[in-house]
Amino acid sequence: MIIGNGTVITNDEKNTLIEDGAILIKDNFIAEVGSFKDLITKYKDEEVIDVDGKLIMPGFICAHSHIYSAYARGMNVNKNTSGFLNVLENLWWNLDKKLSLEDVKLNAYTTYIESIKNGVTTLIDHHSSPNAIDGSLYKIKEAATEIGIRTSLCYEVTDRDGYIRRDLGIKENVNFIKYCQNDNSDMIKALFGLHASFTLSDDTLYKVKEASNGLDTGFHIHVAEGIHDQFDSLKKYEKRVVERLFDFNILNEKCIAVHCVHINPLEMEILKQTNTNVVHNPQSNMNNAVGCPNVLRMMDMGINVGLGTDAYTNDMFDSMKCANILHKFNTYDNTVGFNETKKMQFENNPKLLKNYFKHELGIIKEGAYADVITLSYDPTTPLDESNWFGHLIFGLSGRDVNDTMVNGKFVMRDREILTVDERRINANSRQRAKEIWRLI
Structure with a gap:
């Protein structure tokens, strides 16, 4: 298959941009990148998808999200949500307890559908459903497989719902990690999920480390999102959160430390020395009023800081x-944020995925997976290799995505999801959300 007659943004090492460009796709890989004319002349028997001047670029990577929160959109919360701990206890930890396994799968459907419609082709999720733990990751996997999106999953181990559920969470992670290690599709991966230091006792972390022995996996954990995480660690263990995780050998190149809002320079140095990945979620941090992480310093130090949404x-x-604008506002410096944001999404997120997937993602080059999107965009100013990211930031949104291909197969064409019945799924979600909201 040849996808072409558009502007190809490769995001390769040379920042190549090809006007009137094209991509040759063989099976689930990109086989060649070049001019549209050259490729259709060279490969006359290939099916040709003419995008009629659209942008062609790598699919987006979301490095941290929460599928379980899908019912929250538009939901009223009558309990106190003043302060981050109350938000957790009265909103998120209230909602996740109401979910059944079928809710989990329905949440996965709606999250993945919307992600695909916004050009996301790989999503790393961090799941919680305390009254529906056993099999929950498999339910999400079923939705991901049916829809055709690439994903990485984990279950959030925590002490907050008691030891029985804690142990079920450990078991769910272990079983799913083993399942994924025997899956050769390279579409479904697993990490070992942990909530946060302040809901994980030493006893639990010892159990987690014992259970993870020999699994060759990484951990996915919230780190110092709110200041309480640091207060709790200092009070109980006389060490800061990152120091505590370091002592338990949680941190390494496969670990994702989410948020890191309230870490100090020592903790940053530990993250750097252990090659731990950090994922920044700017909108969530602002919405929860927890603060702004010092992403600029972390990136200057060489820490791999990726970008997510936190749902x-x-x-x-x-x-x-x-x-882009948060770090300008936070530092009173209008020269920062832009280049760092581009690096987080287009360099660091692909680098993060190299720890888990066999072939490159987030790039259009020979040998990379064919995760490709097209966008309807008629620029009013010149677009070239020096300014395409400016066009993305100031001229485009997810709703401009026209087609989404994952692993060499279209899962959306002309804004229509091809693999599942989007209308039926959304109708089911609306109906079930009404029932869940009555319980909140």
Whole structure:
């Protein structure tokens, strides 16, 4: 198959941009990139998808989200949500307890559908459903497989729902990690999920480390999102959160430390020395009023800081737009944020995925997976290799995505999801959300 007659943004090492460009796709890989004319002349028997001047670029990567929060959109919360701990206890930890396994699968459907419609082709999720733990990751996997999106999953181990549920969460992670290690599709991956230091006792972390021995996996954990996480660690263990995780050998190149809002320079140095990945979620941090992480310093130090949404949105354009301006506002410096945001999404997120997937993602080049999107965009100013990211930030949104291909197969064409019945799924979600809302 040849996808062409558009402007190809490769995001390769040379920042190549090809006007009137094209991509040759063989099976689930990109086989060649070049001019449209050259490729259709060279490969006359290939099916040709003429995008009629659209942008052609790599699919987006969301490095942290929460599928379980899908029913929250528009939901009223009558309990106190003043302060981050109350938000957790009265909103998120209240909602996740209401979910059945079928809710989990329905949430996965709606999240993945919306992600695909916004050009997201790979999503790393961090799941919680305390009264429906056993089999929950498999339910999400079923939805992901049916829809055709690439994903990485984990279950959030925590002490907050008692030891029985804690142990079920450990078991769910272990079983799913083993399942994914025997899956050769390279579409479904697993990490070992942990909530946060302040809901994980030493006893639990010892159990987690014992259970993870020999699994060759990484951990996915919230780190110092709110200041309480640091207060709790200092009070109980006389060490800061990152120091505590380091002592338990949680941190390494496969670990995702989410947020890191309230970490100090020592903790940043530990993250750097252990090659731990950090994921920034700017809209969520602002919405929860927890503060702004010092992403600029972390990136200057060489820490791999990626970009996610924390489920605030399923549109990475939104997350990029917010990251760009948040750090300007926070530092009173209008020269920062732009280049760092581009690096988080287009360099660091693909680098993060190299720890888990066999072939490159987030790039259009020979040998990379064919995760490709097209966008309807008629620029009013010149677009070239020096300014395409400016066009993405200031001229485009997820709703401009026209086609989404994952692993060499179209899952959306002309804004229509091809693999599942979007209308039926959304109708089911609306109906079930009404029932869930009555319980909140």
